[in-house]
Structure formats: structure tokens, C-alpha cells
Amino acid sequence: MDLIDAPEGLWLGRCWRPDVAGPAVVTLRDGTLTDITSATAPTVSDVLDLPDPAAHVRGAPGEALGPLDEIAANPCDRRNLHLLAPCDLQAVKAAGVTFARSMVERVIEEQAAGDPTRAEAVRARIGAAIGDSLRDLRAGSPEAAEVKRALQAEGLWSQYLEVGIGPDAEVFSKCPPMASVGPGADIGLLPVSTWNNPEPEIVLAVSSAGRILGATLGNDVNLRDLEGRSALLLSKAKDNNASSAIGPMIRLFDDGWGLDDVRRAELTLLVEGEDGYTLTGHSSMSEISRDPEDLVAQTLGRHHQYPDGVVLYLGTLFAPTEDRDVPGEGFTHKQGDVVTISAPGLGALRNVVRLSTEAPEWTFGTRALMKNLAARGLLS
Structure with a gap:
């Protein structure tokens, strides 16, 4: 499936620019990735907190960076122009057990x-x-x-x-802001895990005021053995280097696409192993047990504020049970697996499975972003 399968959509994302040694806020115009970073909205978080984010993205002056397909094919390192996760300062939250x-x-x-x-x-x-x-x-x-x-x-x-x-949803912190990886990047598993799987999910983009403004795809990498030993190991099972993948870009809601399309979304998962193994899966948002608006309301409101906004994984219907190697032991990842999550209207998110100890270290956090934006004259 194409990285972006709905070019008519209104897209918002981020990419790494080696010429400025930092990230840029980007949109897609006629197949070209376009930098719309400005002092008015130097981050995706800022864009989503504007009164009309869609109008800003449509009308913002931009610098063409190149064809999306060519940029998406670049290696995900700081020497190359490449896509990042489309969120930055937002809290990365996840709703569990929603199907x-x-x-x-x-x-x-x-x-x-x-x-x-x-x-x-x-x-x-x-x-x-x-x-x-x-x-x-x-x-x-x-x-x-x-x-x-x-x-x-x-x-x-x-x-x-x-x-x-029950009446109360499970909503947990998936990873810190800035820690998610984007399309094409490695995703990480703890070396001690021997029972794990991908989790194909819709991820909502939510402003600090609780407005649901768009959606993208996510892989909420899951270590079944750690969480199964004790629910108190949830953070160890969920929050590791490169364990959160989000992308390829946020599709902003507009007159042609909105929350009802999210409610009807059909997600497809494909796992391709280096040994020729393949696994396909499916997650239908129509079977979710809690409405997305309810999950957002349980995440932020008067009871809990997120001044930089939230991106929220909505959970998955997918839970693999077929055996990969040993009869009776079900599915687990192997290093080198290529995981592709796709949905009509949201494109495709593709990542390669590595160990968290072998995936690139996360070193560019919030402090580095603020220093970079200040040096570029983008902070007032």
C-alpha cells in the first residue's frame, strides 16, 4: 500500500532536515513534502492548538523539500532528510483493552x-x-x-x-513526548522478551483543549510475557527504546473526512519475516467497545490537563494466536520482521523489528528541540 493513499487529504507531519540539524513541520502538496515551519507554529503541537489548524496548513507559506516517495525511501538517520513521527510535544497515551x-x-x-x-x-x-x-x-x-x-x-x-x-477505561503513558519513531524506522523489543507482537491501531491527534483534530496509524509494540507476569510491569512492557511507532502523517479532519471515518476504519497488518514467514491480521474499529470520544474524555479534561496536547492510541482488535515455530506457543516476533500497518485513507506505516538495545538511541528530546528552534529564530 502507498505511504499516503489519499493525496486529496489534508496532511500534517514532521521530517528531519539535516541542513538545519532539526525537525520541520511539513504537509503534502501535489505529492511534494513541503516545510511549513514558522514562528507562528514551529511545532505540530502549536499547529493543533491554533483556532483553525486545517486553514493554517492549507494556507501556510512553504518550502518544497522533494517528492514524498523519495524522502520516505531515505535511511532514518540524521545525515538524511527523512520522515519522523508526526507528533512532537504531545503526551503519547494509549488506551488498552478496548476490544x-x-x-x-x-x-x-x-x-x-x-x-x-x-x-x-x-x-x-x-x-x-x-x-x-x-x-x-x-x-x-x-x-x-x-x-x-x-x-x-x-x-x-x-x-x-x-x-x-467496566466504567473506567485503561489509559496509560506509552512513551515520553518526542520518543516515538516514524515510518521506515526500527521498532524495538526488550532482549528479555520471548512472547511479543505488533498492535495495529488508530492514533488520534488531540489539542490541549480536547479537540479531536485528526488521526494517523500506530504500532503499540506489545511484550505479552512481561505484562502477563504482572500488570505492574506494564511500563516495562510498553515503554522502551523505539517501542512506539506513529505515522506516516496525521490526516486532519475536514469536510471530506472526519471522526466517523475513524469509527469505520479497517486496519490491516502484515508481518514479513526474513525467513519467508508471513502473518496477516485485521482490526475493525466498528467493533471497539468504547467510542473514541469517550476515550478522549477519560484521558483529558478538568480532571487532567495536557497543555501540549495528546496523541492517543485507541487499542486493537488484533491478537495473534497462530503458531509461528513451536506448536502451542503462538506468535512472537523475530528480528528483521517487517511490520506494515495500513488503512484506507490513512496510508501505511512500515517498520523493521530490532532489539531496543540495537535500535538507534533516542537522544533528541524536548530540550534539544527547544535549543534547535531557538537557534533557527523560530521561538519568540
Whole structure:
């Protein structure tokens, strides 16, 4: 699939410019990546907090940097012009357990204590008890409360079911601002993990005032063994070097594309191993148990402010169970896997799996960005 499959869309992103040793705010005009960085809006966070971000992106003066396809093919290092994750100062948050089928897999991880050899037997036992009873439930509804009571009576209640169908969503910090990688970059796994998988997701772009202004794609890299051992290891399982991929660019909402399109989005996952192995998967946003607006409202509001805005992973329906190597142990990544997440209207996000200890170190953070923008005369 093309990196950007809807050229008629209004696109906002970031790229690294080696000539200024820093990032640029960019948009796409007639297939050309165009730098629209300005003192008015030197960051994507600033753009999204303008009264009308779409109008700004359409009308901002720009400098053509080159054809998008050529720039996207460049190596992701500071010697080359290349795409970055399309967020900068925003908090990177993620909603977990938002789909019934993946919720059951989280319960299996917990019951198996992170041991993939036990997962198949646990899956069969839980499947027999739960079946499809969770599929049509709306989280926090009276019907969900009845299911909760029934499961508790059977001794099958879990913290994952609590956040999956209870009134309160799971929203956690995926990584610090500026730590996400973009299209073409390596994504990282902890060396100690032996049971892990990609998570194809929609990522919302939200202003500091809570306005949902656009969407992009994300890979919320998941270490099933660590989280399965203990939910208190969530940050160790989720927040590592290169463990958050977002991109290729944010598609801003306009008259032709909006939040309802996100609600109908169909995501496709393709994993291609160096050994010829392939895995395909699917995540349908129509099956989400919590509406995106509800997830945003539970993330920020009067109870919690984010003055630089938020990008929010919405969770995934995808949870791979087919065996890759050892019967009964399911899927896990191998180094060199190429992971492609795509959705009509949002393009494609492609990354290569490495160890977090071997992926490029994250060294350009918020302090470096502020120094760079100041040196370029972009901070008032």
C-alpha cells in the first residue's frame, strides 16, 4: 500500500532536515513534502492548538523539500532528510483493552502468567466459559455490569475484564513526548522478551483543549510475557527504546473526512519475516467497545490537563494466536520482521523489528528541540 493513499487529504507531519540539524513541520502538496515551519507554529503541537489548524496548513507559506516517495525511501538517520513521527510535544497515551477479542487475550496472558506454553490450554478453558458473551457489550453499560457479576461468580474475573467492560477505561503513558519513531524506522523489543507482537491501531491527534483534530496509524509494540507476569510491569512492557511507532502523517479532519471515518476504519497488518514467514491480521474499529470520544474524555479534561496536547492510541482488535515455530506457543516476533500497518485513507506505516538495545538511541528530546528552534529564530 502507498505511504499516503489519499493525496486529496489534508496532511500534517514532521521530517528531519539535516541542513538545519532539526525537525520541520511539513504537509503534502501535489505529492511534494513541503516545510511549513514558522514562528507562528514551529511545532505540530502549536499547529493543533491554533483556532483553525486545517486553514493554517492549507494556507501556510512553504518550502518544497522533494517528492514524498523519495524522502520516505531515505535511511532514518540524521545525515538524511527523512520522515519522523508526526507528533512532537504531545503526551503519547494509549488506551488498552478496548476490544472484546483482544481483551480475552489479555486475560489469557494473565492466567498463563506470561508463559506462552500455557496459553493454549488457558485459551480453551476461558473460551468455553466466556464464549462470545462479551462481543456486543458496551463498556460501562448495565448489561456489562451483569456479565461482570456472572464472571465473578465463576471465579473468572480479571483486572483486564474490569477495564474492558467496566466504567473506567485503561489509559496509560506509552512513551515520553518526542520518543516515538516514524515510518521506515526500527521498532524495538526488550532482549528479555520471548512472547511479543505488533498492535495495529488508530492514533488520534488531540489539542490541549480536547479537540479531536485528526488521526494517523500506530504500532503499540506489545511484550505479552512481561505484562502477563504482572500488570505492574506494564511500563516495562510498553515503554522502551523505539517501542512506539506513529505515522506516516496525521490526516486532519475536514469536510471530506472526519471522526466517523475513524469509527469505520479497517486496519490491516502484515508481518514479513526474513525467513519467508508471513502473518496477516485485521482490526475493525466498528467493533471497539468504547467510542473514541469517550476515550478522549477519560484521558483529558478538568480532571487532567495536557497543555501540549495528546496523541492517543485507541487499542486493537488484533491478537495473534497462530503458531509461528513451536506448536502451542503462538506468535512472537523475530528480528528483521517487517511490520506494515495500513488503512484506507490513512496510508501505511512500515517498520523493521530490532532489539531496543540495537535500535538507534533516542537522544533528541524536548530540550534539544527547544535549543534547535531557538537557534533557527523560530521561538519568540
